[in-house]
Amino acid sequence: MTTTAPAALDVQHLSIRYGTGTPVVSDVTLSVAPGEIVGIIGESGCGKSSIGFALMGLLPGTAVVEADALGVGGRDMADADERDWNGVRGTTASMIFQEPMSALNPCMRIGAQIAEVLTVHSLASKKEALAKAVELLTLVQVPEPELRAQQFPHQLSGGMRQRVVIAMAMAADPTLLIADEPTTALDVTVQAQILDLLDKARRETGAGVLLISHDLGVIAQTCDRVVVMYAGQIVEEGTPSEVLARPSHPYTAALVDSIPTTHTAPRVDLPMIRGGVTDADRATAGCRFAARCAFATDGCSAPQELEAVEEGHTARCWRTHELPLSRKEVLA
């Protein structure tokens, strides 16, 4: 099943489990077009990061990955071995980490770290690579790039380091960029700059971006399409404006409800989703959110399918049309 489609990412029915345990990701179908930013959102443990690592072939050996297709940059990696992955990592697909400090080698100059990505794949000589590194630092808007290239990570601020990490990820012109919580470790003002930068980067290079986050604001601000995950399953998918303004799954609605807005009354408890995801939820045949859902009925124990709510907007809830879900315009 080799796909010749130009999609940056084309995943069909991906399931991941560890050993013989319950699957952490089940039956996820996901695609990212070139130049598109797709956001995956969900709470901790919903399988977001497992997907990211699976797409780089970086899951530990105990992980069992099953997929009908795992197209990364047009190459099907469903049955890929380590050597195949080496041909993809860094060049076709690369990754931006959450914690910019630990993603940089403290003993290596910034320029040399960026250049390494290029020299390793013989894309440039050492001298060219160092020049390209300065160029990339300029691209990610690091001031005084020549000086910064000569410095060590500890001499840079958090935001600046994350720019360097992005520059490293962009160095070899990847078709797919996986950003795993790229702004979580940064303060809010810097966050916006980094997201702008990601946006600019995909426009200039045409790379597809898979943005993994648990921050609705980040997703709303940046993504072309958003995928909401719950307990390893996609529960809703659509454009941010559709999904966040007209949520069609009770989980998404509850997520949106729990965002404080300027209209939120002061000194009143914020709405929250009670409970947490359990292993039993992941293993159930029916709706996995039922245990925490305010609208759950007996019928929810039947298997749920992703069904279209409107054009390009799907949700995994059989009651979606009869539910009084939140319609407030929180994020535009």
Add this chain to the structure above:
Amino acid sequence: MTRLRNGALIAGVSLIVFLLAFAFIGPLLTPYGVNDVSDVTFAPPTSEHWLGTDNLGRDMFVRLAIATRYAILISFASTVLAMVAGTGIGLIAGYAGGRLDNLLMRSTEVVMAIPAILLALVVRVIFGPGFLPLILAMAIIGAPGFARIMRSPILVLKERDFVVAAEIAGVRRPRIALSHLLPNATTPMLVNFASTASLAVLIESSLSYLGQGVQPPDPSAGRMISEFQRFMYEHPTLVVMPAVVITLLTVAWNLLADGVQVALTPKAGNLAVPTRRRRRGPRPASPRANAVEAAPAEPEVDPHDTPDSTHDAVPTGASSAPMAPQGRA
């Protein structure tokens, strides 16, 4: 911790420099050759023979200087060899993990379980006399220490994001080991270098005392003690002087180990780095003047203290519920 002078480092370096000067420049200052025999035996220190002569009328100053030279060279060479071998073993074991790790580390334990002197004697018996077998023997004794000291930081480092990032970028494993892991684990290595060297000095003198170290007629502090102990009551200085040389050399290496430890503790703070702010020029007035408190501007800089953020990103635990998966196949 304001303005701590790194006394250990200063003392250690001074002492090493002094001993080096004695060992390499000292012999040029006297007219005597190291094995020149004369009628003047058991001379006390005079303007002719600065430290007197021994039972064969040989000049003790020259002989002690040459003995110091051998001790320094042998301890240094064997420790370098031990460092290269041990660090390599530790790096491979730590990074590869699994069976190879087990095999390598258990092997080092076997070597460590054998008493050092005994091991050295066995190696000497197998490879015969001479400097190379001596250095080899002491390298074998020192290598396991380096391997163990290297392995533990590697275990931590290999989980860090920048190593994973390099793997993602397609950097080959040997290169990752050398350019990403090794440079971040040099502090324990350098500290261990100095303490292993001091141990090497002691082992070399012990072996020489037993007649298995430096061979006659080359002078050695250890062998001088064993040769001259019969004259100890009449001419105690003949035994005391080589003992002092051994002691000074051991102390020097140990001070150096302590000093290096202190100097390198705030790792990232003392790298030679171009900065925009004035860091050149006279230093003493600046609070950063000394490596000891040259703490980085931001506290999270220390590579070993940064919390490991890969933990929640890389899922490792399997869930325990026995239910079957329900995915579409």
